[in-house]
Amino acid sequence: MTKNHQFDVVVVGAGGAGLMAGLYASKTAKTAVISKLYPTRSHTGAAQGGIGAALGNIEEDKPEWHTYDTVKGSDYLGDQDAIEFMCEEAINAVLELEHMGLPFDRTPDGKISQRPFGGHTNNVTGKPVRRAAHAADRTGHMILQTLYQQCLKNKVNFLDEFQVLDFIMVNGKTAGVVAVELSTGELHVIHAKAVIFATGGHGRIFEVTSNAYAYTGDGAAILLRHGIPLEDMEFFQFHPTGIYKLGILITEGVRGEGGVLINGKGERFMPKYAPSVKDLASRDVVSRAIYTEIKEGRGVNGKNFVYLDIRPETVNKFAAEDGRTNIDGSKYNLTAEQVLAKLPDIIDFCRVYLGVDPVTQMMPIQPTAHYTMGGIPTNKFGEVVIDDKNTPFPGLYAAGECACVSVHGGNRLGTNSLLDLVVFGKYAGLKAAEYANQAEFEKLPADSESATKAQLEALKNGSGRENVFKLSNELKKVMFADVGIYRNEKDMLSALEKVRELKARFKDVTVTDTGRIFNTELLNAWELGNMLDVAEVIAMSAANRKESRGGHSREDFPDRDDKNWLKHTLIWNKDGKLEIGYKPVTITKHQPKARVY
Amino acid sequence: MEITIKIFRYNPEKDKRGHYEVYHVEGDENDRVLDILEYIKGNHDGTLSFRRSCAHGVCGSDAIRINGRNMLACKTLVRDVGEKITVEPVLGLKIVKDLIVDMEPFFDNYKHVLPYFINNSPLPEDGRERLQSPEDRARFDETTKCILCACCTTSCPSYWANGNYYGPASIVTAHRFIFDSRDEAAAERLQILSETDGIARCHTAYNCTEACPREIKITKVIGEVKMAMVTGKLD
Numbered sequence: 001m002t003k004n005h006q007f008d009v010v011v012v013g014a015g016g017a018g019l020m021a022g023l024y025a026s027k028t029a030k031t032a033v034i035s036k037l038y039p040t041r042s043h044t045g046a047a048q049g050g051i052g053a054a055l056g057n058i059e060e061d062k063p064e065w066h067t068y069d070t071v072k073g074s075d076y077l078g079d080q081d082a083i084e085f086m087c088e089e090a091i092n093a094v095l096e097l098e099h100m101g102l103p104f105d106r107t108p109d110g111k112i113s114q115r116p117f118g119g120h121t122n123n124v125t126g127k128p129v130r131r132a133a134h135a136a137d138r139t140g141h142m143i144l145q146t147l148y149q150q151c152l153k154n155k156v157n158f159l160d161e162f163q164v165l166d167f168i169m170v171n172g173k174t175a176g177v178v179a180v181e182l183s184t185g186e187l188h189v190i191h192a193k194a195v196i197f198a199t200g201g202h203g204r205i206f207e208v209t210s211n212a213y214a215y216t217g218d219g220a221a222i223l224l225r226h227g228i229p230l231e232d233m234e235f236f237q238f239h240p241t242g243i244y245k246l247g248i249l250i251t252e253g254v255r256g257e258g259g260v261l262i263n264g265k266g267e268r269f270m271p272k273y274a275p276s277v278k279d280l281a282s283r284d285v286v287s288r289a290i291y292t293e294i295k296e297g298r299g300v301n302g303k304n305f306v307y308l309d310i311r312p313e314t315v316n317k318f319a320a321e322d323g324r325t326n327i328d329g330s331k332y333n334l335t336a337e338q339v340l341a342k343l344p345d346i347i348d349f350c351r352v353y354l355g356v357d358p359v360t361q362m363m364p365i366q367p368t369a370h371y372t373m374g375g376i377p378t379n380k381f382g383e384v385v386i387d388d389k390n391t392p393f394p395g396l397y398a399a400g401e402c403a404c405v406s407v408h409g410g411n412r413l414g415t416n417s418l419l420d421l422v423v424f425g426k427y428a429g430l431k432a433a434e435y436a437n438q439a440e441f442e443k444l445p446a447d448s449e450s451a452t453k454a455q456l457e458a459l460k461n462g463s464g465r466e467n468v469f470k471l472s473n474e475l476k477k478v479m480f481a482d483v484g485i486y487r488n489e490k491d492m493l494s495a496l497e498k499v500r501e502l503k504a505r506f507k508d509v510t511v512t513d514t515g516r517i518f519n520t521e522l523l524n525a526w527e528l529g530n531m532l533d534v535a536e537v538i539a540m541s542a543a544n545r546k547e548s549r550g551g552h553s554r555e556d557f558p559d560r561d562d563k564n565w566l567k568h569t570l571i572w573n574k575d576g577k578l579e580i581g582y583k584p585v586t587i588t589k590h591q592p593k594a595r596v597y
Numbered sequence: 598m599e600i601t602i603k604i605f606r607y608n609p610e611k612d613k614r615g616h617y618e619v620y621h622v623e624g625d626e627n628d629r630v631l632d633i634l635e636y637i638k639g640n641h642d643g644t645l646s647f648r649r650s651c652a653h654g655v656c657g658s659d660a661i662r663i664n665g666r667n668m669l670a671c672k673t674l675v676r677d678v679g680e681k682i683t684v685e686p687v688l689g690l691k692i693v694k695d696l697i698v699d700m701e702p703f704f705d706n707y708k709h710v711l712p713y714f715i716n717n718s719p720l721p722e723d724g725r726e727r728l729q730s731p732e733d734r735a736r737f738d739e740t741t742k743c744i745l746c747a748c749c750t751t752s753c754p755s756y757w758a759n760g761n762y763y764g765p766a767s768i769v770t771a772h773r774f775i776f777d778s779r780d781e782a783a784a785e786r787l788q789i790l791s792e793t794d795g796i797a798r799c800h801t802a803y804n805c806t807e808a809c810p811r812e813i814k815i816t817k818v819i820g821e822v823k824m825a826m827v828t829g830k831l832d
């Protein structure tokens with residue numbers, strides 16, 4: 001039944017990072033890109049607002065400013081050597097995308113257009129700077145399409161709708177992966193010298209999320225089972241503006257274009273929390289502000305949402321108050337036509353899902369689980385590093401949201417996710433090919449797929465006392481409520497206990513679909529196993545970190561504590577038990593200081 | 598409210614042919630049809646199979662036929678279609694299981710039209726971007742929105758009649774490059790579309806435009822490509 005293949009490099013996942021890795025690795029090595037979705041279905045396509053690069057196309061900007069903003073955004077937990085590298089590479093990365101045909105919006109003189117975004121500043125004046133290169137509000141969609149198209153042009157091999165279920169490791173080296181072909185149910189053993197994980201995040205463990213169904217932490221969970229640590233998993237980003245209840249993302253670009261947040265009393269509240277950049281503060285800051293407004297009774301009609309307002313009259317009123325001008329110094333004046341042209345998808349989402357027209361009505365929003373800052377530890381070349389000394393694991397790479405380089409530290413700056421996957425996807429691809437071209441294939445054990453088979457059998461033969469859908473809902477509720485925007489010891493420990501209870505109950509699920517062809521029930525059950533494993537690591541890392549930093553905000557430890565906690569968390573799975581360790585943060589130019597917006 | 602949903606079912610490993618099953622579920626008028634399918638899969642019948650990922654109309658996974666019309670399950674709310682809902686796989690592609698169809702022929706057609714940027718001229722000497730005016734950029738904006746969901750192609754009577762027809766989605770993709778001022782392969786693409794299974798098979802039936810969840814005016818787009826073929830001009 002099992003089929004065998006051999007490639008020098010295997011890329012797992014076909015979002016932006018996976019496609020970029022595939023594109024670069026296949027230049028010199030026999031490469032395959034494996035993905036559980038058709039590549040164009042990947043979650044990169046949901047990214048909206050832009051990709052950050054100090055192109056300086058509209059006003060002065062520098063990679064050093066981008067670096068500082070990213071370090072500050074990370075609440076000083078990001079590794080500064082990697083951040084410098086990413087911000088310097090950013091300019092060429094964006095230009096390369098343009099050379100590949102990406103349809104960026106244009107300035108009147110034909111250059112790539114840029115817009116302001118949260119936390120992007122001119123380091124001299126402290127004012128917002130236009131750094132986010134954009135293609136309307138579907139920048140991620142255009143990156144995904146463009147990279148996939150370039151892969152087709154360059155004849156990259158794809159195994160579409162293949163779910164990777166396991167990593168094969170031999171003699172402490174990479175030997176390949178095991179995958180199931182969804183359309184036949186057949187297992188495939190894919191022998192490889194190098195494997196790149198680009199499997200995305202795991203936001204689906206939270207009740208309200210902007211993330212796709214596919215975001216179940218597959219890569220992180222697979223490697224955790226093999227003794228590879230996960231880094232900084234307590235840091236998860238809640239995006240301030242998700243559509244109320246549904247969690248669908250409303251880009252920060254709305255605020256970049258002048259949109260403001262309004263509470264239930266009709267007041268603009270961000271100036272209270274971030275006097276300088278106001279509605280364009282970092283995401284963690286804005287999410288906490290919204291949460292505080294709601295908690296203090298200033299949600300709309302006493303409910304847990306506030307409004308985001310992009311109606312031209314509101315925008316222009318506040319722009320005048322803030323002294324916002326166009327680049328030529330003229331008065332900032334947004335028109336309804338510009339809103340429609342610059343934010344077409346946002347308008348569409350609001351009309352379809354809320355029956356609200358943002359040009360004439362305010363949008364009800366609440367913070368939504370959005371981005372995984374932590375993940376599989378790597379260095380700036382995408383090499384997976386497995387201990388506090390950053391020792392690389394031979395032949396293993398990770399890039400994009402599943403990886404933790406760490407360039408995002410405690411809180412990711414808007415537009416840096418797309419940048420991350422283009423830059424580190426590329427380097428992971430180059431490095432993996434370079435490695436594969438000098439390494440030998442490890443000999444595969446006869447039973448490479450036996451662990452996978454046992455895992456799937458267990459899911460088919462459980463007692464059936466438990467239901468996947470129900471367990472998954474219980475997980476999402478407890479993680480959102482107790483390991484969410486604001487955290488405390490008691491809630492996190494009870495969440496950890498609950499996750500462990502769910503893990504125990506998970507052994508009693510059974511899959512009713514006994515077929516081979518597109519057994520999505522089996523796949524969903526397997527994904528739940530990953531979500532539970534990842535959630536346990538998150539709850540444990542979060543309860544362990546006794547300070548507040550970036551997206552990790554504790555009511556019981558409200559301050560950042562650089563003396564004790566300026567360090568990365570590492571968590572290993574040692575025979576089913578989680579162990580905690582640490583590694584130092586790399587600091588080059590920017591010593592930690594108080595973070596004020 | 599109670600929602601009555603009739604779903605096409607087909608299990609290739611058991612059934613000789615498809616049949617319908619009816620489910621009654623509690624729902625809200627703001628529920629997505631996808632939410633209802635998920636609920637049924639979670640609580641009534643785990644074997645119900647369909648594709649989905651983003652759940653908000655941007656990934657193109659879940660094109661299905663709802664009350665006889667092609668839509669994305671995640672972008673269609675109960676309030677749009679009423680509490681009596683019939684759900685079936687899209688037409689014109691082989692049914693693999695329940696609502697899942699074989700997408701390979703669709704992507705093969707896509708690959709036919711050189712769906713990638715082609716410009717073999719040297720890059721600007723300073724290594725910066727190729728310039729493009731906002732007007733030139735706007736010329737093909739509409740067709741950059743396509744998410745390759747196949748709602749259009751599988752609603753097209755010409756495609757049903759002849760699966761070799763490249764179909765509206767491929768023409769939309771071709772348009773995105775043909776009218777991009779930076780691209781240099783418009784003539785080749787127009788040549789490809791003038792083949793027997795190309796644009797000539799379109800009889801301007803408008804089904805595709807009505808089906809597109811991204812509101813791309815496909816028939817107009819096809820008209821522009823036809824015009825370019827006739828006149829050899831790209832404006």
Ligand code: SF4
Nearest residue numbers: 753799800802803805
């Ligand atoms: S307009 Fe052409 S492509 Fe569209 S449905 Fe009609 S025949 Fe098909």
Ligand code: SF4
Nearest residue numbers: 743744746747749809
């Ligand atoms: S043109 Fe519209 S309907 Fe056709 S594949 Fe693209 S998005 Fe879907």
Ligand code: FES
Nearest residue numbers: 650652656657671
């Ligand atoms: S699930 Fe992505 S378009 Fe519907």
